[in-house]
Amino acid sequence: MRIGELAERAGVSTRALRHYEELGLLPAARSANGYRRYDEEHLRALVEIRTLVGLGLSLEETRPFVECLRAGHPTGGSCADSIAVYRSKLAEVDASLARLGAVRAELAGQLERAVRARCEFTLEET
Amino acid sequence: MRIGELAERAGVSTRALRHYEELGLLPAARSANGYRRYDEEHLRALVEIRTLVGLGLSLEETRPFVECLRAGHPTGGSCADSIAVYRSKLAEVDASLARLGAVRAELAGQLERAVRARCEFTLEET
DNA sequence: GCTGGCCTTGCCGTCGGCGGCAGGGTCTAG
DNA sequence: CTAGACCCTGCCGCCGACGGCAAGGCCAGC
Numbered sequence: 001m002r003i004g005e006l007a008e009r010a011g012v013s014t015r016a017l018r019h020y021e022e023l024g025l026l027p028a029a030r031s032a033n034g035y036r037r038y039d040e041e042h043l044r045a046l047v048e049i050r051t052l053v054g055l056g057l058s059l060e061e062t063r064p065f066v067e068c069l070r071a072g073h074p075t076g077g078s079c080a081d082s083i084a085v086y087r088s089k090l091a092e093v094d095a096s097l098a099r100l101g102a103v104r105a106e107l108a109g110q111l112e113r114a115v116r117a118r119c120e121f122t123l124e125e126t
Numbered sequence: 127m128r129i130g131e132l133a134e135r136a137g138v139s140t141r142a143l144r145h146y147e148e149l150g151l152l153p154a155a156r157s158a159n160g161y162r163r164y165d166e167e168h169l170r171a172l173v174e175i176r177t178l179v180g181l182g183l184s185l186e187e188t189r190p191f192v193e194c195l196r197a198g199h200p201t202g203g204s205c206a207d208s209i210a211v212y213r214s215k216l217a218e219v220d221a222s223l224a225r226l227g228a229v230r231a232e233l234a235g236q237l238e239r240a241v242r243a244r245c246e247f248t249l250e251e252t
Numbered sequence: 253g254c255t256g257g258c259c260t261t262g263c264c265g266t267c268g269g270c271g272g273c274a275g276g277g278t279c280t281a282g
Numbered sequence: 283c284t285a286g287a288c289c290c291t292g293c294c295g296c297c298g299a300c301g302g303c304a305a306g307g308c309c310a311g312c
Contacts, residue, residue, distance in 0.1 A: 004258065013301080016301095033308060036260090055233055058299090077239070086233060090234060097227065100222055101223065111209065130287095142271095160291095162289085253312100257308100261306090264303090271296080273293090277291105280287085280288100
């Protein structure tokens with residue numbers, strides 16, 4: 001299939017597909033007229049990429065998964081490198097959760113203090 | 127004081143201070159020779175900015191706090207606009223926490239599945 | 253033959269928060 | 283008088299993941 005069809009089937013833009021090819025992430029074969037040609041394997045890889053990006057992985061981080069698929073594995077996650085990315089991403093997410101939790105507490109505290117201060121100020125004023 | 131001293135006292139770069147001035151966030155008076163001049167009020171505002179940025183607010187979002195200080199309030203959070211920013215940021219953080227929690231679960235699930243699949247594959251292989 | 257819808261490459265623009273550099277001016281201590 | 287430590291403005295660069303546009307090639311149907 002050509003780039004437009006793949007884009008539509010995967011729900012991404014053709015611009016994104018060209019970008020992935022630039023990165024060497026999703027290289028396409030070429031027809032005689034220079035058009036990019038994609039097959040079902042490309043679609044599978046693309047779905048994998050979008051799923052992982054949806055989980056917060058960068059395009060670079062999806063590379064091991066794509067290469068794993070290209071190596072003939074049933075899923076992109078079946079390779080050591082992919083699992084390493086999973087692990088590091090999980091650690092990263094956990095760190096973010098911890099930081100965000102602390103930020104949330106701080107923010108809630110500041111908000112309450114601010115509201116109370118305004119309240120007292122209003123009382124003083126009247 | 128001049129820009130270098132303020133930068134050092136607040137632990138920021140002079141480049142950042144010029145950037146804040148460009149944004150109109152921390153405008154400075156000028157000496158006869160064109161040098162920026164800052165006072166203790168500037169330092170207070172700057173500390174407020176850095177604290178809020180540390181909590182994940184954008185520079186634009188710190189603007190109400192700075193203006194609140196400039197209006198003579200004891201803290202930057204004592205104004206209605208600042209409190210609105212607090213609230214919206216808190217909501218934003220809560221949304222992020224929820225999303226990240228879901229992502230974490232998904233990621234952990236995928237990791238476990240991947241590890242298990244590899245395990246079985248290795249067993250098959252031997 | 254021509255229109256319209258695909259496709260190609262290439263390159264600039266976006267967002268935020270600065271970093272870094274060039275090419276100057278200013279002030280102070282020795 | 284000069285070195286060196288400040289300061290100024292202005293402008294390009296960076297990160298990531300594309301968006302968007304121009305200028306052109308290719309192909310199907312009418």
